[in-house]
Amino acid sequence: MKIICIGRNYAAHAKELNNPVPSRPVVFMKPASALLVNGKPFYYPEFTKDLHFETELVLKIGKNGRHVQPEFALDYIQEIGLGIDFTARDLQSELKAKGHPWELAKGFDGSAVLGNFMKPAELPGFSNLEFYLEKNGERVQHGFSKDMLFSFQDIICFVSQYFKLQMGDLIYTGTPAGVGPVTIGDQLRAFIVTASGSKELLRCDVK
Numbered sequence: 001m002k003i004i005c006i007g008r009n010y011a012a013h014a015k016e017l018n019n020p021v022p023s024r025p026v027v028f029m030k031p032a033s034a035l036l037v038n039g040k041p042f043y044y045p046e047f048t049k050d051l052h053f054e055t056e057l058v059l060k061i062g063k064n065g066r067h068v069q070p071e072f073a074l075d076y077i078q079e080i081g082l083g084i085d086f087t088a089r090d091l092q093s094e095l096k097a098k099g100h101p102w103e104l105a106k107g108f109d110g111s112a113v114l115g116n117f118m119k120p121a122e123l124p125g126f127s128n129l130e131f132y133l134e135k136n137g138e139r140v141q142h143g144f145s146k147d148m149l150f151s152f153q154d155i156i157c158f159v160s161q162y163f164k165l166q167m168g169d170l171i172y173t174g175t176p177a178g179v180g181p182v183t184i185g186d187q188l189r190a191f192i193v194t195a196s197g198s199k200e201l202l203r204c205d206v207k
Contacts, residue, residue: 007026
């Protein structure tokens with residue numbers, strides 16, 4: 001199982017961090033030990049003083065394939081859920097300034113929070129999925145899949161040129177604008193909007 005992450009996939013988010021808007025997907029990976037599931041609490045790591053939430057739509061891959069062609073790409077999506085890509089922003093800035101990889105700031109234990117999933121048939125299509133995050137009951141991040149620079153189809157085709165997709169792989173598809181810090185005691189809740197209303201898919205308490 002791989003955790004594949006897409007960075008800077010919303011233009012507004014790239015701009016809020018003063019990053020250039022990419023011309024092709026920015027890809028990084030997280031180890032399996034980064035997964036935090038089943039609503040378990042997240043423990044604030046001692047190596048950062050500026051930990052940020054990044055709420056994302058997450059694809060679970062349902063079959064194996066490489067060099068996936070556009071007309072077949074969406075068939076690889078078994079389920080869609082929500083996740084949080086926790087980022088040690090101060091550490092990331094330090095690493096970027098030195099030209100070093102991001103793994104220490106992005107791939108640490110528990111940094112890939114994963115909520116529940118929904119079947120594609122339960123959702124109103126892939127092109128305009130709406131989702132949002134509440135921190136301590138206040139909405140702080142709100143996104144739509146239509147605002148992605150690279151669609152689910154684009155991501156699957158691009159990634160599969162380099163890594164064989166396998167059943168159970170997870171793709172974190174990027175975060176919209178509105179990322180921000182968390183502190184010990186914060187409660188995070190993420191929702192996806194369906195035809196019948198908002199559905200909570202993720203809970204995470206920061207300890």
